[in-house]
Amino acid sequence: MRAVVKNGIGIFTPQGFLDGNSANSLLTLEDVEATTKINAEMVLVSLKKVVFFNRNGLDAFVKLFTKVRNKQHITVGFCDYDYKKFTAINKFYKNDLNFSLFKSQEIAALFSASYKNKNKNVLLFSQDKSQSAAMAIELHDNGHNPVIAQTQEEFKEKSKNRESYDVIIEDTYLGQMGQSVATRVTGNAIIYTVSSFLDAEIGNTFNISYHNNSLNVGFRLFIFDAYKVVSMNVHALNFFSKLASSGAEYNATICFVGMTFEKIPVSFKETLEDSGIMFFEQMDDILQNKELLKDLGGGSASSVANKRVINKEIVTELPNFIEATVNTIEMMTNSQAIKNAAKVDQITISGKLEDKIASSIGFYGDIDGMVILVFPFDIAKKASELLIGEATEDTELVLDTLAELVNIVGGKIKSLLFEAEISVNITLPRTYDNVNSLLDVVGDKKGVQVDLSFDNDKFLFFLTR
Amino acid sequence: MITNEKINSFIEKIPPASKVLQVTLALLDSGELVKAAQIAKEDLALSSYLKSLVNKPIYGFKNQVDDVSQIFGILGVAKSQQAVYNYMMSLLSPKKWSLFALNQSSFHDLQDTLAINWQKILAHLQITDKEIQSAITLLPASIIVAEALFHEKKEDVALLRSASEIDLNTILLRLCQRDLFDICEMIAKKWEMHAHIGAIVQAASGSKPAEDANIDTLGKWMHLLLFFTLSQPKFIQAQLNDFIDFHIEYVDAIYEDFAQLMEIQ
Known part of the structure; x- marks a missing residue:
C-alpha cells in the first residue's frame, strides 16, 4: 500500500476490516520506509475507512510502528477515528500506548514541523493533564496558540464558540514523538527543526544527503529552528562545525534561531561562530528582514557566488x-x-x-x-x-x-x-x-x-x- | 489519461451474449432446468466452468458432480442463473492482469466468495427474487473495467495516488463524467440483464444511493460485502482494497446485522 504524503505526514488509508491477517497484508516495512524516504516526519494509519478492527489487527501496525520509530526516529500512530474507535484503542493499549493518536489529519498537521500554516488558534482538552501540557508545548513550539480547557465542562462551553478557534483538539494522544530533524522550505531557505538534547544521535537523525543535495540544487540558507533545544554536547558541536565547514565552499550560511545558552557552554557558541554559524533570537529576525535574507543567500539565488550552469x-x-x-x-x-x-x-x-x-x-x-x-x-x-x-x-x-x-x-x-x-x-x-x-x-x-x-x-x- | 472514446471503444468490444447463453438464461428464467442444461451442454467452456465451480470446496459437495443437468438440479434456478452470469463475466476478464495482481483462478475465487455470501445475505433478508440473486455477478465487472481502462496507466495512477487520496472511480468520474459503475450498468444493458441488477450495483458503489429504498438497502449490503471480501489478505495483495472508496457512513445502518450474520467478532 502507498501513502499519501502531505505536510510531512505520510498517511496510509486501509479500507474495510482490519484483523491480524489483513493488517499484515495491508502494510509492510518496505511501504513505510518508502514513505519516510520522501521526507515524511510522521507516519500514520488513517482509520476513517475502517469499519472494524481488533487488537490483532492494530498490533500488526504497532509492531511496524515500533520498528520504524526506532530506526527512523519519526512519529507514528493512527488518525481519523471517532470516539468509539478512540475508546477501543485506549482499551486495547491501556498501559502500553506508546504511539500517537490524532483525531483527524488536520490535528496531526498541527504537530508536524513541516506544516506551513502556523499561528492557528487551538482549543484542546485531555482528561490526562500531562497530555494537555505536552500537546500545548508541542503546539506552541510549532508556532500555534494553544488554549487548554481544564475541565470537560469548560471544554464544552468553549467549544460552543466555534469561530474563536481554528482547530479544536480532543480524543488525541501524543505518544513518543519523532526525533528526526524535520525539514521545511520557506522562500529560498531550508528550515530544520531540532529539539531537546543534541548529542551524537544528530548524526543519525539529520538527513545529511538531503542537506548536501539542497546545496547542490542551489539552496544557500539553512536555518536550525532551535527553540526547543535544551542542551548540546561536544559531539553535536563537532557535527555542526563540520556542517558549516562543508557548506562554506558553496557560500552557504547556517543560522541557529531561538537557542538559549543557559545549559550550553558559551565556548560552544564561540566555536560555532568561528565556523561561520550565526545566531538569531527570533525566526522573523531573518525571514522578515529582506536585506538580511538577501545577504544570507535566502532571498535570491543571484547572491550565490558559485553559479552553476546547465550542462x-x-x-x-x-x-x-x-x-x-x-x-x-x-x-x-x-x-x-x-x-x-x-x-x-x-x-x-x-x-x-x-x-x-x-x-x-x-x-x-x-x-x-x-x-x-x-x-x-x-x-x-x-x-x-x-x-x-x-x-x-x-x-x-x-x-x-x-x-x-x-x-x-x-x-x-x-x-x-x-x-x-x-x-x-x-x-x-x-x-x-x-x-x-x-x-x-x-x-x-x-x-x-x-x-x-x-x-x-x-x-x-x-x-x- | 482515460477518455470517453476509450470507454466507448471498450463497451463496443464487449461481445453480446451468445445464442446458447441467451437461451440457457431464458430457460432458467422460466424454470426449465432440464432444457436449460441440454442447451448449456452445447457450450463446452460453459459446461467446464460449471463443473469446476460446483466441485470447489466452497460449495461443499461431497461427491464429484460432472453432469450439467445434475449441476443445475443441485443449484436450483437462481443459483444456476447466477453461475451462468458469473461465467459470462469471467469471459470479459483479461487473460493477463496487470493493474491488479489477479489471475483467472483468483478472480473466480472472488466471484464465488461474493456469490456465496450474497446468498447468505439474501437468505437473512428473506429475499428469493432470482434477479436480485444474480445482481452480485455484475459487481466484479467494476474490477474488470478498472483493469481494462487503467492497466496502461498503472504508473500514472500510482503517482497520482501518492499525491492525493483519490480512488479509480473518482479519477474516471472527474475525467470522463462516467464512473466504473456506470460502465457496469452499460454492460448489464448490453447483456440484457434485468434493470434491477444495474440499479443495485450502482447503489453498491456507495457513492450513488438509490431512490428506491429496497434497492438502496441491497446496495448497502452489497457495498459492505464487497469491502468485507476485499479485506481478505489475498485480495489486499491483489491491490483491490482501495481501488474504489469505501463509504463507511453509507453502511452504518446495516453494519451490526452484517457483523452478526458474518460472525465477525
Missing part, C-alpha cells in the same frame, strides 16, 4: 524531462499537451506577471538541477481540477495542488531517468504565488525553456541548475 548531461536528458511534464499535464487535464518552442537562455515570461503562478522541484543524484513550471492562474486551476474535484478560486488550494502536480512530474522524471539508468532523488516541491519571487531565484540563470500548451492554454517549462 550537457542534463540537456541530453531533456526529452525525459519534457515527456514527464507533458504526460503529467495530459494525465491531469485529459488534453493533449503540445510543445511550441524551445530555447537555451534565461527564463522569459511573457504577458502579465501578476496573473501567473509557478512551482518548482529539484532533483539530485547522478545529475542535479531544477524543473520549474509557470502557469497563468486560470490554467493552473484547470490543471488542478482532477485533484481538487471542482473549480476553485482559492489561490492557496491551487498552489498546494500545483505543488502536488510538480511532485508528480518529479516522480515521473525520477522513473524515466531510472529507465535510462540515471538515479536521482527529488526535493520537496516549492510554489510561488507570484513570478517575481521566482525571478529572484532563477531570473539570472541560464536554462532550457520550453513553451507548452494544452487546449491552446500556454504554460512554460524551464530546466536549470
Whole structure:
C-alpha cells in the first residue's frame, strides 16, 4: 500500500476490516520506509475507512510502528477515528500506548514541523493533564496558540464558540514523538527543526544527503529552528562545525534561531561562530528582514557566488524531462499537451506577471538541477481540477495542488531517468504565488525553456541548475 | 489519461451474449432446468466452468458432480442463473492482469466468495427474487473495467495516488463524467440483464444511493460485502482494497446485522 504524503505526514488509508491477517497484508516495512524516504516526519494509519478492527489487527501496525520509530526516529500512530474507535484503542493499549493518536489529519498537521500554516488558534482538552501540557508545548513550539480547557465542562462551553478557534483538539494522544530533524522550505531557505538534547544521535537523525543535495540544487540558507533545544554536547558541536565547514565552499550560511545558552557552554557558541554559524533570537529576525535574507543567500539565488550552469548531461536528458511534464499535464487535464518552442537562455515570461503562478522541484543524484513550471492562474486551476474535484478560486488550494502536480512530474522524471539508468532523488516541491519571487531565484540563470500548451492554454517549462 | 472514446471503444468490444447463453438464461428464467442444461451442454467452456465451480470446496459437495443437468438440479434456478452470469463475466476478464495482481483462478475465487455470501445475505433478508440473486455477478465487472481502462496507466495512477487520496472511480468520474459503475450498468444493458441488477450495483458503489429504498438497502449490503471480501489478505495483495472508496457512513445502518450474520467478532 502507498501513502499519501502531505505536510510531512505520510498517511496510509486501509479500507474495510482490519484483523491480524489483513493488517499484515495491508502494510509492510518496505511501504513505510518508502514513505519516510520522501521526507515524511510522521507516519500514520488513517482509520476513517475502517469499519472494524481488533487488537490483532492494530498490533500488526504497532509492531511496524515500533520498528520504524526506532530506526527512523519519526512519529507514528493512527488518525481519523471517532470516539468509539478512540475508546477501543485506549482499551486495547491501556498501559502500553506508546504511539500517537490524532483525531483527524488536520490535528496531526498541527504537530508536524513541516506544516506551513502556523499561528492557528487551538482549543484542546485531555482528561490526562500531562497530555494537555505536552500537546500545548508541542503546539506552541510549532508556532500555534494553544488554549487548554481544564475541565470537560469548560471544554464544552468553549467549544460552543466555534469561530474563536481554528482547530479544536480532543480524543488525541501524543505518544513518543519523532526525533528526526524535520525539514521545511520557506522562500529560498531550508528550515530544520531540532529539539531537546543534541548529542551524537544528530548524526543519525539529520538527513545529511538531503542537506548536501539542497546545496547542490542551489539552496544557500539553512536555518536550525532551535527553540526547543535544551542542551548540546561536544559531539553535536563537532557535527555542526563540520556542517558549516562543508557548506562554506558553496557560500552557504547556517543560522541557529531561538537557542538559549543557559545549559550550553558559551565556548560552544564561540566555536560555532568561528565556523561561520550565526545566531538569531527570533525566526522573523531573518525571514522578515529582506536585506538580511538577501545577504544570507535566502532571498535570491543571484547572491550565490558559485553559479552553476546547465550542462550537457542534463540537456541530453531533456526529452525525459519534457515527456514527464507533458504526460503529467495530459494525465491531469485529459488534453493533449503540445510543445511550441524551445530555447537555451534565461527564463522569459511573457504577458502579465501578476496573473501567473509557478512551482518548482529539484532533483539530485547522478545529475542535479531544477524543473520549474509557470502557469497563468486560470490554467493552473484547470490543471488542478482532477485533484481538487471542482473549480476553485482559492489561490492557496491551487498552489498546494500545483505543488502536488510538480511532485508528480518529479516522480515521473525520477522513473524515466531510472529507465535510462540515471538515479536521482527529488526535493520537496516549492510554489510561488507570484513570478517575481521566482525571478529572484532563477531570473539570472541560464536554462532550457520550453513553451507548452494544452487546449491552446500556454504554460512554460524551464530546466536549470 | 482515460477518455470517453476509450470507454466507448471498450463497451463496443464487449461481445453480446451468445445464442446458447441467451437461451440457457431464458430457460432458467422460466424454470426449465432440464432444457436449460441440454442447451448449456452445447457450450463446452460453459459446461467446464460449471463443473469446476460446483466441485470447489466452497460449495461443499461431497461427491464429484460432472453432469450439467445434475449441476443445475443441485443449484436450483437462481443459483444456476447466477453461475451462468458469473461465467459470462469471467469471459470479459483479461487473460493477463496487470493493474491488479489477479489471475483467472483468483478472480473466480472472488466471484464465488461474493456469490456465496450474497446468498447468505439474501437468505437473512428473506429475499428469493432470482434477479436480485444474480445482481452480485455484475459487481466484479467494476474490477474488470478498472483493469481494462487503467492497466496502461498503472504508473500514472500510482503517482497520482501518492499525491492525493483519490480512488479509480473518482479519477474516471472527474475525467470522463462516467464512473466504473456506470460502465457496469452499460454492460448489464448490453447483456440484457434485468434493470434491477444495474440499479443495485450502482447503489453498491456507495457513492450513488438509490431512490428506491429496497434497492438502496441491497446496495448497502452489497457495498459492505464487497469491502468485507476485499479485506481478505489475498485480495489486499491483489491491490483491490482501495481501488474504489469505501463509504463507511453509507453502511452504518446495516453494519451490526452484517457483523452478526458474518460472525465477525
